[in-house]
Amino acid sequence: MNRLRYLTAGESHGPELTAIVEGLPANLALEEHEINRDLARRQQGYGRGGRMQIETDQARILSGVRWGRTLGSPVTLSIRNRDWENWGRKMSPAADDFVEGIAITHPRPGHADLSGVIKYRQQDARNILERSSARETAARVAVGALCKKLLAELGVSVLGYVTEIGGVVADSVPEDYRERFALSEESPCRTFDGQAEQRMIEAIDRAREQGDSLGGVVEVAVLGAPVGLGSYVQWDRRLDGRLAWAMMSIQAFKGVEIGLGFEAARRPGSQVHDEIYYQADAFIRNTNRAGGLEGGMSNGAPIVVRGAMKPIPTLYRPLQTVDFRSKEAFAAVVERSDVCAVPAAAVVAEAVVAIEMAQALLEKFGGDAVEEVQQNLQAYRDYVKGV
Numbered sequence: 001m002n003r004l005r006y007l008t009a010g011e012s013h014g015p016e017l018t019a020i021v022e023g024l025p026a027n028l029a030l031e032e033h034e035i036n037r038d039l040a041r042r043q044q045g046y047g048r049g050g051r052m053q054i055e056t057d058q059a060r061i062l063s064g065v066r067w068g069r070t071l072g073s074p075v076t077l078s079i080r081n082r083d084w085e086n087w088g089r090k091m092s093p094a095a096d097d098f099v100e101g102i103a104i105t106h107p108r109p110g111h112a113d114l115s116g117v118i119k120y121r122q123q124d125a126r127n128i129l130e131r132s133s134a135r136e137t138a139a140r141v142a143v144g145a146l147c148k149k150l151l152a153e154l155g156v157s158v159l160g161y162v163t164e165i166g167g168v169v170a171d172s173v174p175e176d177y178r179e180r181f182a183l184s185e186e187s188p189c190r191t192f193d194g195q196a197e198q199r200m201i202e203a204i205d206r207a208r209e210q211g212d213s214l215g216g217v218v219e220v221a222v223l224g225a226p227v228g229l230g231s232y233v234q235w236d237r238r239l240d241g242r243l244a245w246a247m248m249s250i251q252a253f254k255g256v257e258i259g260l261g262f263e264a265a266r267r268p269g270s271q272v273h274d275e276i277y278y279q280a281d282a283f284i285r286n287t288n289r290a291g292g293l294e295g296g297m298s299n300g301a302p303i304v305v306r307g308a309m310k311p312i313p314t315l316y317r318p319l320q321t322v323d324f325r326s327k328e329a330f331a332a333v334v335e336r337s338d339v340c341a342v343p344a345a346a347v348v349a350e351a352v353v354a355i356e357m358a359q360a361l362l363e364k365f366g367g368d369a370v371e372e373v374q375q376n377l378q379a380y381r382d383y384v385k386g387v
């Protein structure tokens with residue numbers, strides 16, 4: 001069975017993050033610097049905290065690639081946590097290194113701390129926050145970079161970008177925005193509307209001054225996907241559902257929309273569905289309110305997915321909480337933190353969508369080598385052209 005699957009491992013302040021990706025076809029050109037470009041994009045963006053000054057994320061390829069090409073075997077990626085060196089015994093796996101008096105017992109509302117200590121029977125919320133931390137998203141972005149390489153070989157591109165921060169909406173999307181940006185190396189951390197970007201920066205500054213945090217909305221566009229990825233025949237084969245799951249799995253994401261999303265619920269059908277025409281030997285639509293997905297399948301139009309990120313749970317002016325040992329009221333723990341990580345989250349969203357798209361393409365056109373996948377896809381594209 002040719003199935004693309006992956007796992008990540010690693011604590012936020014442990015020695016490294018690791019990812020193992022299985023199911024990539026052989027002969028895919030792959031260099032570390034191509035992964036590092038996306039890792040660097042994830043580290044950018046206004047509103048991030050001190051950690052990004054410490055890290056310069058770089059992926060090392062430890063298996064599955066020889067002389068710049070995948071072998072078809074599992075690819076192992078490793079990303080070092082530079083900050084680990086500052087933690088010493090505090091993050092050591094050795095029992096003898098136990099450090100007295102550093103347990104975190106004031107859980108942050110909105111983070112995994114309280115539910116985690118109860119679930120895993122812990123007395124120190126550090127044992128929870130180390131893995132619930134969005135540091136893990138660096139590993140997913142690295143996996144996404146691999147998948148984007150495969151997608152590029154198949155004529156599919158994916159781009160994530162910010163559309164809203166702290167209620168400031170970038171409200172004018174130029175017609176050709178997605179095409180233009182998907183084809184360029186432009187950083188998606190920038191928004192398309194310079195004025196909105198400035199107001200977003202001001203909103204982040206205000207939140208920082210007030211010890212508060214901000215969330216926002218990111219959008220991911222997929223260009224070049226053929227019609228018919230995913231399926232309606234079983235619930236877990238619906239591509240819309242799989243994309244929504246992937247987006248929702250990003251730390252702090254609380255809502256996902258496809259196409260018009262929630263707006264579709266407010267409009268009559270005549271203003272929601274994309275009418276079908278036949279012109280110049282092709283089926284065409286003049287609108288894409290469905291966001292490229294109908295019946296759990298891609299319909300050939302650009303796929304458009306949005307995700308809502310809640311504000312960062314760690315507040316420098318902390319919220320009320322309770323010491324989970326003594327049950328006394330306290331202010332929540334203040335860990336070093338981002339004020340806003342929406343631009344970084346756009347890069348993560350791009351990665352998780354790329355992974356799902358690569359999976360969907362391999363399911364339909366899978367082969368053991370890239371050339372075989374390309375041939376299968378080309379034969380299908382030729383068939384679609386002739387319909």
Ligand SMILES: Cc1cc2nc3c(=O)[nH]c(=O)nc-3n(C[C@H](O)[C@H](O)[C@H](O)COP(=O)(O)O)c2cc1C
Pocket residue numbers: 049110111112132133134137250251252253310312313314336337338339341344345348
């Ligand atoms: C890129 C990124 C950076 C984040 N940075 C922080 C941070 O610095 N501090 C924090 O408390 N939460 C941060 N978060 C959010 C938490 O990881 C998230 O809220 C937490 O894991 C709880 O999960 P939940 O919000 O999905 O319920 C970040 C999330 C993302 C995607």
Ligand SMILES: C=C(O[C@@H]1CC(C(=O)O)=C[C@@H](OP(=O)(O)O)[C@H]1O)C(=O)O
Pocket residue numbers: 012049050051052055132133134135137138251335336337338
């Ligand atoms: C480390 C990253 O994000 C971290 C995500 C995060 C959280 O709670 O999710 C908390 C912070 O961790 P730290 O206390 O080490 O600064 C962020 O910096 C990263 O994005 O690479």
